[in-house]
Amino acid sequence: MNLRLPALGPLVRLLAYGLLAALPVSVGAVNFFAALVLLAALSSREWWQACGRLPRQPVVLATLALLLLLCAGLFYSEGSLQDGWAVVAKYRKLLVIPMLLPFFQEDRYRFAAMRVFALSIFVTVLVSWTEFLGWTHLSDPAYGGPPGDAVFKMHIPQGTLFSLLVVLGICLAREARSMPLRVVYWAMSLVAALDIAWVMVGRTGKAILPVIALWALWETMRQQSFGPKFGKAAIAVGTVLILAATGWAVLNPHTMLGSVVSEIRKSQETGTITSQGIRLEFYRKAMQLMAERPLAGHGTGSVTVTTGRLAARASTEVAQVSTVNLHNEFMMWAVQLGWPGLAAVLMFFMALWRESFRQSTTVGMLLRGQWVVFATGCLFNSYLLDFAEGYAIVLTSGILLPL
Numbered sequence: 001m002n003l004r005l006p007a008l009g010p011l012v013r014l015l016a017y018g019l020l021a022a023l024p025v026s027v028g029a030v031n032f033f034a035a036l037v038l039l040a041a042l043s044s045r046e047w048w049q050a051c052g053r054l055p056r057q058p059v060v061l062a063t064l065a066l067l068l069l070l071c072a073g074l075f076y077s078e079g080s081l082q083d084g085w086a087v088v089a090k091y092r093k094l095l096v097i098p099m100l101l102p103f104f105q106e107d108r109y110r111f112a113a114m115r116v117f118a119l120s121i122f123v124t125v126l127v128s129w130t131e132f133l134g135w136t137h138l139s140d141p142a143y144g145g146p147p148g149d150a151v152f153k154m155h156i157p158q159g160t161l162f163s164l165l166v167v168l169g170i171c172l173a174r175e176a177r178s179m180p181l182r183v184v185y186w187a188m189s190l191v192a193a194l195d196i197a198w199v200m201v202g203r204t205g206k207a208i209l210p211v212i213a214l215w216a217l218w219e220t221m222r223q224q225s226f227g228p229k230f231g232k233a234a235i236a237v238g239t240v241l242i243l244a245a246t247g248w249a250v251l252n253p254h255t256m257l258g259s260v261v262s263e264i265r266k267s268q269e270t271g272t273i274t275s276q277g278i279r280l281e282f283y284r285k286a287m288q289l290m291a292e293r294p295l296a297g298h299g300t301g302s303v304t305v306t307t308g309r310l311a312a313r314a315s316t317e318v319a320q321v322s323t324v325n326l327h328n329e330f331m332m333w334a335v336q337l338g339w340p341g342l343a344a345v346l347m348f349f350m351a352l353w354r355e356s357f358r359q360s361t362t363v364g365m366l367l368r369g370q371w372v373v374f375a376t377g378c379l380f381n382s383y384l385l386d387f388a389e390g391y392a393i394v395l396t397s398g399i400l401l402p403l
Contacts, residue, residue, distance in 0.1 A: 008044035012103045013113075015040055016399070020117040023391055024124045024161050025152045030391060034096065041099045050102035050403060057101065058351035059401055063094045065344045069337050070300050077299025077336075083324075084301030087336075093390050100398030110363055111175060113399045118168040118188060121161050125192050127151050128158070132199045148199040157388035159205025160377055164392060165192040166212055167369030175362045203256050208376050210246040214239060215372045219365055271316030279327050279380075281318050285310050286331040290338075297338035306335065325385065329378035332385060345384070349375050358402050370396045 015037045022029035041047045054060050070091055074084045104110050130136040132148030143150035150158055169189030176182040196205035217238040252258040260276045267277020285307050289298060298306050308322035326332050333341035349371065356367035374383055374393050383389035 005043060005045040005048060007046060008040050009046050009103050012037060012040045012044060012046075012100075013109055016100060016103070016395070017113060017116045019391075020113055020395060021120045023117070023388060023395070024121050024158075027387065030387075034093070034391075037096070038099055041103070044103075046102050047099070053403055054098045054101065057098075057355075057401065057403055059348065059355060059397060060098045060101070062344060062348040062351050063097050066333075066348060067091065067094060069341055069344055073297065073300030073302075073337050073341075075299075076296065077302045079299060079302040079305045082301075083304060084299065087301045087385070090385050090387075090390070093394050094384070096391070096394040097398040097401070100395070101401060101403045104399040105403055107360060107363060110366075110399055111172070114168055114172060114366060114396075117395075118165055118172060118185075121165040121168070122188050122192070124151055124153075124158070125162060125165065125188075125195050128162075128195050128199055129191070132195075145201055148195070149201050153388055155200055155202030156204050156381060157386065159196055159200055159202045160208070160373065160381075160383070160389050161392065162192045162196050162200070163205050163208040163212060163373050163377075164370060164396075165189065166196075166209070167215075167373060168366070170216055171362055171366045171369055174365065201256055203260060204377060204380055206249075206257055207380060208373055210242050211372055211376045212369070213242045215369060217242070219368070223361065267318045271318055273318045273321065277318050278321055281321065282307070282323055282326045283328060283331065286326050286328065286335050289335045290331070293338060295338050297334065297336045297341055300336055302336055303332065325382050327381050329382045329384055332382050349378075352397060352401075355401055359400070363400055366396070367400045370400075 015033055019030060019033035019037060022033055055064070067088075070088050074081065074088070077084045104113065127136065127138055128148040128151050130148075131139050131151060132146075134147065137147075139147065139151050143154055145155055149155050152158075153161070166189045169185045169187075169192065173182045173185035173189070176185060193209060196209055200206075217235060221235050246257075249255045249257040250261065253262050263274035263276035264280055266272060267274045267280070288310060289306050292298075303326060304322060304324045307326075311320045311322040314320045326335065330342060330345060333345045337344075352367065352371050356364045356371065358364075359367060370393070374389070377383050377389065381389065383393060
C-alpha cells in the first residue's frame with residue numbers, strides 16, 4: 001500500500017520551513033503548520049518506507065519511551081484524568097521528531113531549514129532592539145517587562161530562541177562559502193547575544209550564554225589543528241575567563257544574574273515571594289515528592305495536586321504556593337514518573353549528544369550546540385513541556401539527526 005502513496009518529501013519540507021518561520025512569532029501558525037506536517041508525512045511514501053528504521057534510532061526510541069511512560073502514569077496518577085491528559089497533550093509534540101526524520105537526511109535540506117529558522121529568530125531580535133530604542137511599539141503589553149524584553153513571546157522562550165540563534169549563527173558561519181556571508185552570520189550571533197545581555201531582563205538567556213561560550217571554545221579547539229599542549233592551554237585559559245566573568249555577574253548584586261542570589265536570600269529570610277525564591281521552593285517541594293515515591297512517582301499530571309498538598313502544610317508565604325510546572329524538566333519527570341521517568345528523559349538527552357558525533361562536522365556542531373542550549377535551559381525550566389522551547393527542541397532534532 002505504501003508504494004502507491006505519493007512522494008510528498010518536498011511538500012513536507014516546505015511545511016517544516018513554514019513551521020520554523022512561524023515558531024518565534026505565532027502560536028496559531030505553529031499549530032496550523034504542525035498539523036499539516038503530520039498529515040503530509042503520514043500520507044507520503046517516504047515516511048512509510050523509512051518507518052521500519054525509525055525504532056532503531058536512539059532518540060526516537062527514547063521519545064517513544066517518554067510517551068509510553070506518560071500514558072502509563074495516567075493509570076495511577078494522584079491528579080485528575082483531565083490534568084493527566086493535559087500533560088500528555090503538551091508532550092505530543094515529541095512525535096515531530098520521527099515525523100520529520102525521513103525527510104531531512106541530506107545536509108542541503110538541513111542547512112536550508114536552519115537558515116530559515118535563524119532568519120525568523122533574527123527578525124524578532126531586530127524588533128526587540130527597535131522596541132528597546134523606542135522606534136517601534138509592537139510588543140504585547142500583557143507580557144510586561146521593559147521594551148524589547150518580550151516581543152512576540154514571554155521573556156523565557158524569547159531568551160531561549162535568541163540563545164539558539166547565537167549557536168545557529170556560529171555554525172552557519174562555518175558552513176558559509178563566502179566571507180561576507182560568514183560576517184553576516186557572525187553579526188547575527190553577536191546582535192542576539194548583546195540583546196540577551198543588554199536588552200532583556202529575563203535571566204534564562206543570560207544563564208545559557210556562558211555555557212554557549214564554553215561550548216564554542218571547545219568546538220573551536222577540537223576542530224583546529226593546534227598542538228595538544230596549545231589546545232589544552234587555550235581551553236584552560238578561555239574557561240577561566242568565562243567562569244570569572246560569570247562569577248562576577250552572579251556575585252554582583254547590580255546585575256540581573258546577581259539579583260538571583262539576593263531574591264533567594266530575601267525569600268529565605270522573610271518568607272516573601274520573589275521570582276527566584278519561589279523557584280527554589282518548587283525545587284524543594286520536588287525533592288520531597290521524589291523522596292515520597294521514588295520508584296513510580298505520583299503519576300502523570302499530579303504536580304498541581306501534590307505541590308498543593310505540601311503548600312497547605314506550609315507556614316511562609318513563599319512555601320504556600322503550589323504549581324503545575326516545577327520549572328525543571330528533569331524534576332517534572334522524576335516527580336510524576338519516578339526513577340524510570342528521570343532515566344528516560346536523561347536517555348533522551350544522552351542519545352541526542354551521542355548522535356551528534358555520527359553527523360558531518362557542521363551538522364554535528366549544530367546538534368551539540370542546540371543540546372547545550374536545551375540541556376542547560378531544562379535545569380531552570382520545563383522545555384519539553386513548554387510550547388516554543390519544546391517545538392524548538394523537536395524541530396531541530398528531527399531535522400538534524402541521522403536515521
